[in-house]
Amino acid sequence: MNAPHPIDWHARAAALTPDGRAFIGGERVAGRSGETFAKRSPVDGRLLGAIVRGQAADIDAAVAAARAAFDDGRWSRRSPAQRKKLLQRFAELLLAAREELALLETLDMGKPIQHALAVDVPAAARCIAWYAEAIDKLYDEIAPTGQNALALIQREAIGVVGVVVPWNYPMIMAAWKLGPALATGNSVVLKPSEKSPLTALRLAEIAVQAGLPPGVFNVVPGFGNEAGEALGLHPDVDAIGFTGSTRTGRRMLDYAGRSNLKRVYNELGGKSAFLVFDDFDDLARAARTVAGAMFFNQGESCNAPSRVLVQDSIAERFVELVAAEAPKYQPGDPLAADTVMGAIVDELQLHTVLGYIEAGHSEGARAVVGGRQTRQDSGGFFVEPTIFDGVDNQMRIAREEIFGPVMSVLRFKTEAEAVALANDSSYGLQASVWSSHIDRAHRVARALKAGTVHVNQYDEDDITVPFGGYKQSGNGRDKSLHAFDKYTELKTTWLRI
Ligand code: NAD
Numbered sequence: 001m002n003a004p005h006p007i008d009w010h011a012r013a014a015a016l017t018p019d020g021r022a023f024i025g026g027e028r029v030a031g032r033s034g035e036t037f038a039k040r041s042p043v044d045g046r047l048l049g050a051i052v053r054g055q056a057a058d059i060d061a062a063v064a065a066a067r068a069a070f071d072d073g074r075w076s077r078r079s080p081a082q083r084k085k086l087l088q089r090f091a092e093l094l095l096a097a098r099e100e101l102a103l104l105e106t107l108d109m110g111k112p113i114q115h116a117l118a119v120d121v122p123a124a125a126r127c128i129a130w131y132a133e134a135i136d137k138l139y140d141e142i143a144p145t146g147q148n149a150l151a152l153i154q155r156e157a158i159g160v161v162g163v164v165v166p167w168n169y170p171m172i173m174a175a176w177k178l179g180p181a182l183a184t185g186n187s188v189v190l191k192p193s194e195k196s197p198l199t200a201l202r203l204a205e206i207a208v209q210a211g212l213p214p215g216v217f218n219v220v221p222g223f224g225n226e227a228g229e230a231l232g233l234h235p236d237v238d239a240i241g242f243t244g245s246t247r248t249g250r251r252m253l254d255y256a257g258r259s260n261l262k263r264v265y266n267e268l269g270g271k272s273a274f275l276v277f278d279d280f281d282d283l284a285r286a287a288r289t290v291a292g293a294m295f296f297n298q299g300e301s302c303n304a305p306s307r308v309l310v311q312d313s314i315a316e317r318f319v320e321l322v323a324a325e326a327p328k329y330q331p332g333d334p335l336a337a338d339t340v341m342g343a344i345v346d347e348l349q350l351h352t353v354l355g356y357i358e359a360g361h362s363e364g365a366r367a368v369v370g371g372r373q374t375r376q377d378s379g380g381f382f383v384e385p386t387i388f389d390g391v392d393n394q395m396r397i398a399r400e401e402i403f404g405p406v407m408s409v410l411r412f413k414t415e416a417e418a419v420a421l422a423n424d425s426s427y428g429l430q431a432s433v434w435s436s437h438i439d440r441a442h443r444v445a446r447a448l449k450a451g452t453v454h455v456n457q458y459d460e461d462d463i464t465v466p467f468g469g470y471k472q473s474g475n476g477r478d479k480s481l482h483a484f485d486k487y488t489e490l491k492t493t494w495l496r497i
Contacts, residue, residue, distance in 0.1 A: 009113055009335040012103055013046075020051035020197070022058055022221060023204040025065035026214020032057040037223075039197065042110040042343040043334045045379035051197050054222030056230035059189065062218040063236050066160045066187035069215030076157050076185035080136040083183060087132035090210035094125040097206060101171065101199055109167050109196040110343030110380065111297055112334050123463075124175035124203075127479070130463045131179035134481060143492075150495040155488040157185035158263070159238035162231040164224075164252070165200075166244045167193035167345050168300040168403075174200055176467070177241035180483040182217065189237070190219045191228050193244075195345050197221035224248060229255065239263040241486060243302075245401075246426075246472045265476035265486045267302070267468055269401040270429030273422035274305035274458070275444065277415070277435040278314045284321055286434045286456075290407070291325035293458045295385045298331075298344055299353075299405035302473075303430040305458060307391075307398055308409045309418050315411045319368060319389050322407070326369045329405070331382035343380040344404060350381040353404030357386055360397040365408070366390040393421050401427070415440065419447045428470030432458050451477070 020036065021028040036050035052058070070076050075083065094101065102116035111120070143151035161181045165173040170192055181188050192200035204219045220227050228248070232240060232255030239262055242252045249266035256262045274290050276283070293305050310318045332339035344350045350373065357371050370386030383405055391398050391408040398408050412418040422431055431450040435441045445453040451469040454460065466477035476486050 006337060007099065009103060009106075009337075012099075013107055013335060016048075016103065016107070018049045018104060018198050019201065020049040020221065021201075022052045022054060022062070023201055023219040024058070024062045025218065026208050028205075029061075031055065032061065037194065039108070041107045041380070042345050043107055043378075043380045046107075048107055048198065051194075051221050054191070054220035054227035056226075058220045058222070059191075059227055059230035059234060062189040062220050063160055063231075063234050065215040065218055066189050067236055069213060070157070070159055070187040074213040075182075075187065075216045078185070080138075080183075083185065084132045084136050086211045087128055087179075087183060090207050090212065091125040091129035091132065093206045093210050094121060094128065094203070097202070098122075101202060104198040104202060105171060105196070106334050106342070108198045109170060109345050110334055112332075112339040112342045114337055114339065115297070120169060120171050124171040127172070127175040127179045127463055131183040135183040138481075138484070148497055150497050152493040152495065154491050154493065155184065155484065156491050158487055158489050159186060160236060161186045161188050161487055162234065162237040162240045162262075163188055163190040164228050164231060164240065164242045164244065164248075165190070165192055167196035168297060168302070170196040171199045171203065173243045174203060176243070176478040176483070178203075178217070181241065181487040182212070184484055184487050186487050187216050188218065189231060190217070191231050192219065192221055194221065194223045232256070233259045235260045237262055239265065239487065241265050243267040243478070245269055249474060263486070266474040267476070267478055268472060268474040269427055270302045270304070270469060270473050271307055271399065271401055271425050271427045272303055272305050272430040272432070272450070273307045273309055273425070273448070274432045275309045275418050275422060275434065276311065276314065276318055277418070277433075277440065278311040279436050279440070280434040280456070281436045283314060283318055287318060287321035287325055289458050291322055291329065291385075294407045295329040295341055295405050298342055298383070300345065300403050303452070305430070305432060306402065306407060307422075307425070308407055309412055309421055310409060311418070312411050312413050315409070319387070319409055322409075323369045323387055326385045326387065329385040331374055331384065333378070341385065341405065343382055345381075347381055349403065350383065353383050353402060353406065356397055356400070356402045356404070356406055360388045360391070360395070360406070360408070363392075363395045363397070364390070365392075365395060365397060368409075370405070393424055399425065415444065419444060423447075423449050426472045429468075429473040430454070
């Protein structure tokens with residue numbers, strides 16, 4: 001048998017003409033104001049298209065379409081089994097469009113095509129399929145009350161859900177909200193990031209192709225302070241599922257307070273600590289793991305282990321081992337099949353990352369590897385994997401989320417100091433403990449204030465487990481059955497019998 005021809009992603013990219021119109025009421029529409037913005041690729045600067053610059057009037061139209069769809073029951077009152085069937089079809093069609101979606105994601109936000117193909121599309125499809133599978137297996141409750149009364153406790157769809165997502169995993173972040181929100185019968189208005197709007201628009205088209213009724217899933221692209229703010233303030237939106245920065249999460253809470261007290265579920269930033277104790281017996285594996293997790297997706301992951309806390313006696317050796325991993329993550333052409341680190345999402349983010357590297361130098365941290373912009377002749381935005389040693393927890397590179405391929409190594413002497421350092425952060429998304437002693441691993445894991453703690457690994461991930469943070473990393477949880485809580489109200493009905 002002949003081996004399949006490798007795909008020429010450059011040729012496919014050249015042939016693409018993405019549609020930047022909004023998707024409202026089951027069809028593509030121009031923005032009410034006629035305004036668009038030019039979307040360029042961080043891969044090589046090419047123009048991808050003119051994208052609708054959604055304004056309050058577009059959000060009004062999308063919310064009205066979502067409300068009409070919710071109120072007439074075309075989706076909300078279908079049986080769970082019927083919704084399941086259509087959402088399963090939606091997931092199948094996402095997989096069928098895998099190559100197109102992966103290419104759009106890579107061109108839009110710069111990640112390597114092999115990751116978009118192997119991670120982003122399958123994870124988004126699996127998420128939709130998993131919630132579809134789950135929804136007809138959930139039962140309501142009857143409370144154990146008195147002889148002559150019966151209390152039914154039921155979950156009801158909340159209504160119109162506004163979804164606002166970031167650019168780092170555009171499809172996966174959207175799917176984490178769409179899966180539970182749609183499976184429970186809500187209608188959705190999604191505002192993707194202005195930096196990565198293309199796959200969200202295709203998702204909505206594919207959903208309708210799968211048979212979801214028009215108006216159930218709408219997408220309005222645009223900027224945060226325009227379309228995003230209009231959605232957050234809209235009086236007819238019942239809940240906001242938000243993923244993004246802590247700064248914008250605060251705004252979402254403020255919008256709700258100023259409008260209708262809509263429920264706000266925030267999944268926000270992180271500065272996750274990775275604690276390595278000197279009793280751990282496989283430092284090379286720990287080093288491989290932290291480099292892989294830190295530099296995946298160009299370091300643009302909310303749960304990147306960007307604060308590495310190492311016990312003094314092994315610190316020199318550990319830093320050498322991590323530094324030796326860095327060459328594997330040299331940025332390359334995102335459209336080449338073997339590239340493992342792609343482009344930073346845009347010029348603004350490039351300068352943010354370079355600014356943090358500058359701050360690391362000026363605050364006295366020691367640069368071990370990297371630190372420079374690279375591949376400038378490509379027309380795209382690339383930064384070398386960068387490691388700082390000798391970082392103090394008060395430095396900006398230890399306290400602030402960089403969202404780029406920059407790792408900070410801090411040293412500690414005792415277990416108590418390690419826990420105190422790890423918890424001395426306004427964030428609490430994830431953490432990881434490396435120790436060969438189960439009692440220490442367990443003790444430290446319990447003491448860490450983070451929504452997820454990994455012990456002697458960092459890679460495990462599954463749709464069945466909740467994802468979210470303590471403190472200013474957010475509230476509510478994406479993924480798992482717990483996500484249903486965000487998109488449903490609990491109703492009690494008392495019956496006299
Ligand atoms: P961001 O907050 O700038 O933008 C996120 C979304 O909010 C975008 O769609 C944007 O247009 C919109 N937005 C921006 N300003 C707004 C405003 N004033 N009103 C309404 N909407 C507004 O974040 P980002 O730079 O796109 O994404 C990076 C952040 O996302 C990081 O902090 C990262 O940690 C976080 N993140 C968290 C998770 C998680 O699950 N906890 C996952 C991925 C990313």
